[in-house]
Amino acid sequence: MELTPQDIAELISLEEGMWIAESRYDEAFQAQRFAHDFFEFGRSGRTYGRAQAVLPHSAREEIHAQLPLEKLQFRLLDEHTVQxxxxxxxxxxxxxxxxxxxxxxxxxxGVWRMRFHQGTPYEPEST
Structure with missing residues (x-):
């Protein structure tokens, strides 16, 4: 099995949607997109569960992320799972x-749900 162009477009939209305030803080988006067993190893080193990831609308903060996401790639792990x-x-x-x-x-x-996320800090090389 291969990812279809539609799958790739949807996954790009979903992954970037995590960095856009309008979708990231939309409770319906979050409830549908985070799996019930979701957890995260944050950039900070802390571990977060689904309860911490599904943020209330009142927690809304501006997100200043560079989009499109740099070096965004998808790897099919099995017929239902993508990294x-x-x-x-x-x-x-x-x-x-x-x-x-x-x-x-x-x-x-027919619905993509995030099961796991990890962020590891790094410093870009100077050129």
């Missing part, structure tokens, strides 16, 4: 934080 990898560049308090990111998405009943 997305990319580099994120997010400005927080005037400082750009860089992380290598990985998400696992599972498709069931």
């Amino acid at each position: 997305a990898t990319y580099n994120s560049h997010v400005t927080c308090d005037g400082v750009v934080e860089h992380a290598r990111r990985s998400s696992l998405w599972t498709k069931a009943h």
Whole structure:
């Protein structure tokens, strides 16, 4: 099995949607997109469960992420599971934080849900 162009377009939209305030803080988007067993190893080193990932609308903050996501790639792990990898560049308090990111998405009943996410900090090489 291969990812279809439609799958790739949807996964790009979903992954980037996690970095866009309008979708990231939309409770319906979050409830549908985070699997019930979702967990994350954050860039900070902390572990988060689904309850921490599904944020209330009142927690809304502006997200200053570089889009499109740098080096976004998808790897089919089995017929229902895809790994997305990319580099994120997010400005927080005037400082750009860089992380290598990985998400696992599972498709069931025609719907992609994120099961796992990890962010690992890194410093880009100077050129």
